[in-house]
Amino acid sequence: MSSSKIKNDLFLRALQGETVERPPVWMMRQAGRYLPDFMKLKEKYPFFERVQNPELATEITVMPIDQVGVDTAILFSDILVIPQAMNCEVEMVPGRGPVIPNPIRSLSDVEKLITPPAEESLDYVMNAIVHTKDALANRVPLIGFAGSPWTILCYMVEGHGSKDFSTAKGFCFSQPKAAHLLLQKITDMTIDYLKAKVKAGCDVIQVFDSWGGLLSPEDYNTWSLPYMRQIAQAIKPHVPVILFGKGCWYALNDFSEAGASAIGVDWTLSPEKARGIVGPDVVLQGNFDPSKLLSPIPVIEAEVKKMIDGFGPQRYIANLGHGILPNIPVDHAKAFVNAVKQYSA
């Protein structure tokens, strides 16, 4: 780990459970559409060109460090590079989101998927990491991320975004053997991918279970948690691992037991309740409602203080409860970050 050389290592120290001078702060999707400079690149280059070109990925990744002042970078990429590497085509259709032209619907579809070494099949990600680490010059750490196997399955089977992913769920409930084989293949590919990302220079890994909250607590234990656990166990000997499940308020203790260094929380759980569930020793991350950044700046400042008071300023990483929205004014995002930096109990 290169953490000892990083100048602003607040985020890493908080992840290790150390007592810190203030909570570190970053924002999910911090390199996103609310930044005018991001929009310029978005208009010029298609989505996967921005992901695959190391210079572009670096420029986007570093943008919020310079422009918003967050305490860590997170590599600009996409969770669906995993199906692409497994030979399942993914297109990004402007205005519609990801589309999988040939979705997975049977055991034989699953059996045809490959799990090639990530260092070769996703070499452009590793190149982007090396390039980004150079550009960061040890100012802040770099997070690498992956989708949870359940969330990746949702897209691979449904074939596109959905509010309920009922085709994907139906696939699990009607063809459980094929579904578990698919989840295991995604898990194997993801572990290899994340190990390669750490080797290339990522200081921290976050796993996003964006669609975990569509499952009942019992189904979560069947279809998502065991695979998140495999990933956490494989990666945590190397770098800290943050587990985040959107809508998975019922799984916080499970994430902790699975080996998470920190646990992401969304805003459907109050800070006090989240802290009450896991106790004082577990590092939590979250949970500002992204829409609330549309409030007037004094309201944002007051709400940030209330949030930190609720979680407590130690063993806590300030963040949003989900990705920042495209319609957030940049000065509101900065107000959020600055309110954390100026926090005093």
Added chain:
Amino acid sequence: MSSSKIKNDLFLRALQGETVERPPVWMMRQAGRYLPDFMKLKEKYPFFERVQNPELATEITVMPIDQVGVDTAILFSDILVIPQAMNCEVEMVPGRGPVIPNPIRSLSDVEKLITPPAEESLDYVMNAIVHTKDALANRVPLIGFAGSPWTILCYMVEGHGSKDFSTAKGFCFSQPKAAHLLLQKITDMTIDYLKAKVKAGCDVIQVFDSWGGLLSPEDYNTWSLPYMRQIAQAIKPHVPVILFGKGCWYALNDFSEAGASAIGVDWTLSPEKARGIVGPDVVLQGNFDPSKLLSPIPVIEAEVKKMIDGFGPQRYIANLGHGILPNIPVDHAKAFVNAVKQYSA
């Protein structure tokens, strides 16, 4: 109330907290796209014609009583008849869902909305109720429904369906005065509407807060709960009121205190946990994952038994945790209903 004359009054007795021989059962969206006879009408008549024509609304409402064997009817209608009556145009665009061509974005937009007497402005709903009660001939009760004021606001401000309704939330956070005025106008219109529905013959009212789960617990107490409470208080002297908030697991006790006769639960809360939160005396309704109806029939039967065991067979109404999906085979829906009817502890 006409309940004393209804032959199958199991649902009404359960709502009144009486000890019953088995849990009553119905399904949200039970008159829906999974029924081939519904699809024939859907192909022949546009959405709002089906809603506005009393003969069509009656035919659709009665369908699942005859074809699936549920213990109550629920009037075929739409939550967005309320904005229509308030002079806010709503179109139903096939494949896209509801579209509001001129969404509400300012205090002056809100001030222009009207709240005319529902008996006149929504007379077609009252006609459909009278017609449906005739067709039901007191076989089972009839539920009337409305959307929660928060959920109606989401559509009126956003202008269409959305996964986060961030424009609607931004409207509340940046223009709270206008948002509260809008919510109060919707509430006033809804109370008048539901009173007229009861007068026309509805035996039970359910309020759907489909988008309540997008709010934090604290914001729920600001933007949704107070208006749900006004509705429950106004209607419960007349008929039982069921409050259902999708994703609102944190509000069960609040719903109970607001005066709900029963509380709907989705599948993100286990039956045991839901029962544990509200205690043995509160009537709960739910919470089968609609996607789980894609499981093989023996699995559906086993899961239904487990669900009823979890809630306990008294003070409980068997239902799904959200609307039935279009891709559910009819015999799977019947298996769900029959498994409840055959339940023994």
